[in-house]
Amino acid sequence: MAVPTRAPRAVRRSRRFELRATALYFVLLAVILTLVGTVVRTATAAAEHRPAWAVALVLVGTGGVVAACRRRRRISAARLARHAAGALDEATRTAAGALDTASPPPAAGPVAARTDPCGGRIDAERTVALLEPVNEVSADTGETGYEELDPTEFEQAIAELCRRDGCLDVDVVGGAGDLGADVVARTPDGRLVVIQCKQYCEANRVGSQDVQRFGGTCFTIHGADVAVVVTTSDFTAPAIEYAEQCGIVCMDGQELLRWQDGVGPRPWEPESVAG
Structure with a gap:
């Protein structure tokens, strides 16, 4: 009479090993989130101060994502460098075009007028003629408007x-x-x-x-x-x-x-x- 054999019991992993794996998972997750936050802050600051470089980084990042999606196609380091150089060149042309088409600085507003001793308004652009020596004084007594x-x-x-x-x-x-x-x-x-x-x-x-x-x-x-x-x-x-x-x-x-x-x-x- 054949004796039925028992199925082998599954070996449980130790509780200690599972805790270590979980802790390691959360540590890696925290590091990744920290790196992502740092990259986002750096990109935001760069976009505020250097729009052209921000555009270049976006183009390079987009090219990297597209390259990663094409797993079957091998991309050499030279090709990646060419893509980056092209993106930088395009960003430079964009920035130059923006500077060329920038509106000229606003014209200075009208000079503020001040009030004279009688309560009237006088133009601040009026200047007083320089006083000349006695032997070269002009005969025009109204030259200096006191x-x-x-x-x-x-x-x-x-x-x-x-x-x-x-x-x-x-x-x-x-x-x-x-x-x-x-x-x-x-x-x-x-x-x-x-x-x-x-x-x-x-x-x-x-x-x-x-x-x-x-x-x-x-x-x-x-x-x-x-x-x-x-x-x-x-x-x-x-x-x-x-x-x-x-x-x-x-x-x-x-x-x-x-x-x-x-x-x-x-x-x-x-x-x-x-x-």
Whole structure:
């Protein structure tokens, strides 16, 4: 009587071996995901900064995928190099075409206008003519439009007149906390001139309060030998009266133009101080 044979039992793999395989699987998966994320971030950054190279990489990658799908066809290293070179050449031509067809830079907008002392608007492109020496002064008294300057430019223009006429140590000190002094200079004979600049329109005259504030600091604070108030407009009668009492020189717009043209006295000259 034949004894039935038992079927051999399947040998189970050890539990330890399966855990190691699973751990190895997840480690490899994590490495692959990390590499994919790095490649994606690198490709995104390259696409933002180098579009032409991004296009080239895409073309090369596409060519690689197509080559991988054709398993039956062997592709040599030389053929792959040719494909890559062609892709780079095409990307270069694309980038060059994009640069050629790029729109020109936008034209500069209109220059911002600023407000003059009378509340009007003036064009910032207007420039002030350079002051010429006394012996070469132009007869056109309207060459320098002081009303069109901003306060800082007006102070600079007055300082240039002082330098032109031989003053030394000319400095523009106008600003916050200047205590009324906008321009200080030393005359050729050594006297200290302190000038306050009032850039007003013709309808806005310098009043006595402006002169009084300047009179309270020009001599006692700044130690001026000659104190001058220069304006592009005119002075009120009380302002002139106060200036005469304190020995402050008042130079209105007409006298300023005569000083510029070299046909009138400088503010520190005796006839101007006496006036």
